[in-house]
Amino acid sequence: MILVTGGAGFIGSNFVLDWLARSDEAVVNLDALTYAGNRENLASLEGDARHVFVQGDICDRALVDRLLAEHRPRAVVHFAAESHVDRSIHGPGAFMRTNVEGTFTLLEAARGYWGGLPATEKDAFRFLHVSTDEVYGSLGPIDPAFTESHPYEPNSPYSASKAASDHLVRAWHHTYGLPVLTTNCSNNYGPYHFPEKLIPLMIVNALAGKPLPVYGDGQQVRDWLYVKDHCAAIREVLARGRLGETYNVGGWNERPNLEIVRQVCALLDEMKPDPAGPYARLITHVADRPGHDRRYAIDARKLERELGWRPAETFETGIRKTVRWYLDHQDWVARVQSGAYRAWVDQNYAGRAAA
Numbered sequence: 001m002i003l004v005t006g007g008a009g010f011i012g013s014n015f016v017l018d019w020l021a022r023s024d025e026a027v028v029n030l031d032a033l034t035y036a037g038n039r040e041n042l043a044s045l046e047g048d049a050r051h052v053f054v055q056g057d058i059c060d061r062a063l064v065d066r067l068l069a070e071h072r073p074r075a076v077v078h079f080a081a082e083s084h085v086d087r088s089i090h091g092p093g094a095f096m097r098t099n100v101e102g103t104f105t106l107l108e109a110a111r112g113y114w115g116g117l118p119a120t121e122k123d124a125f126r127f128l129h130v131s132t133d134e135v136y137g138s139l140g141p142i143d144p145a146f147t148e149s150h151p152y153e154p155n156s157p158y159s160a161s162k163a164a165s166d167h168l169v170r171a172w173h174h175t176y177g178l179p180v181l182t183t184n185c186s187n188n189y190g191p192y193h194f195p196e197k198l199i200p201l202m203i204v205n206a207l208a209g210k211p212l213p214v215y216g217d218g219q220q221v222r223d224w225l226y227v228k229d230h231c232a233a234i235r236e237v238l239a240r241g242r243l244g245e246t247y248n249v250g251g252w253n254e255r256p257n258l259e260i261v262r263q264v265c266a267l268l269d270e271m272k273p274d275p276a277g278p279y280a281r282l283i284t285h286v287a288d289r290p291g292h293d294r295r296y297a298i299d300a301r302k303l304e305r306e307l308g309w310r311p312a313e314t315f316e317t318g319i320r321k322t323v324r325w326y327l328d329h330q331d332w333v334a335r336v337q338s339g340a341y342r343a344w345v346d347q348n349y350a351g352r353a354a355a
């Protein structure tokens, strides 16, 4: 079996669902169920003995030790994190705790467990750390895309905390020989994406007739990858990645934010037309994110060359599936927009007068 952390979040829940759809290898899913964790994402696994859900904190060393000793996983796949850049600007402390201290705790627990395994299990063990392209900083308009050897230049509290965790993972391999793998992925989108992030926020606001808040001029560029392609890349790296290596994961799909928002609006116009007029009428430029990175781009050729991975979805196919999913899961959307969600929306957007 494998131990997954953060498997009730956006990418983690897609990973667990896809994993168990493909194999009977069980998953122990350790998740603290913060505002971003949602057991409803895993409802289809209710009663499935292959999925053991444990509500708990990755900073709890005794708990992690106990789960490793009890379940004897052959791998740890580490998703758990505070993941939203805007939240890291309002409150960086939680990011240092979970992303840095939590990763440290997991590494130490994994090191102790791995050190005590018999030789064949020890050779087979893997610790896969899921990270982000944001650790590389921001690119100019014509700079080449980030390769794995690009210097680390994180600019937000979030990316700094992820960069720190990447460095810990690297050091635990170099110093202790822990068999680690790291993936650095670009922006994901798809089912179960919490509507604090750009694409799901635009979908849910548009359907509610609310403004679509575009930071600054909306010309910031991100590379977008359908979440199930990211999950497939992680499975490949886990199965065949070279120990101690990092692998960039991306969609070969760089687009400015404004273009993304317009595309979401156009799909909604087609799938659920609003009698009041095209959804793009709701686009509102608001104050920019402090320290906003201008451009990310991922060079994912190493992953293709070594492991044969390429994304299966284009942005056009992936975004269509995503908008359809949100239209078909309005109950899920309504339930995640709790009081805590509304408080966050007030905190992040109230001070951003329309520009």
Ligand code: NAD
Pocket (backbone or CB within 6 Å): 005, 006, 007, 008, 009, 010, 011, 012, 030, 031, 032, 033, 034, 035, 036, 037, 038, 056, 057, 058, 059, 078, 079, 080, 081, 082, 083, 084, 098, 102, 130, 131, 132, 133, 162, 184, 185, 186, 187, 188, 189, 194
């Ligand atoms: P998410 O915020 O949707 O989910 C994070 C999950 O971690 C939640 O279920 C939450 O309850 C859990 N968690 C938080 N703190 C915890 C703690 N202390 N102990 C145990 N569980 C805890 O995040 P996501 O978007 O699914 O991202 C998952 C991972 O992938 C993160 O490490 C993130 O940095 C990385 N990543 C995300 C993206 C993206 O576009 N979303 C891209 C590249 C990399």
Ligand code: DAU
Pocket (backbone or CB within 6 Å): 083, 084, 085, 086, 131, 132, 133, 134, 185, 186, 187, 188, 196, 197, 198, 199, 201, 213, 214, 215, 216, 218, 220, 221, 222, 257, 289, 296
């Ligand atoms: O690049 C990978 C990263 O992508 C992950 O590591 C992070 O966990 C994930 O949250 C994401 O970070 P971003 O900051 O790029 O994602 P977000 O959806 O918050 O924003 C995408 C872009 O859209 C960014 O340039 C900011 C902009 N934006 C975002 C929001 C929420 C807006 O213009 N308006 C908004 O309301």
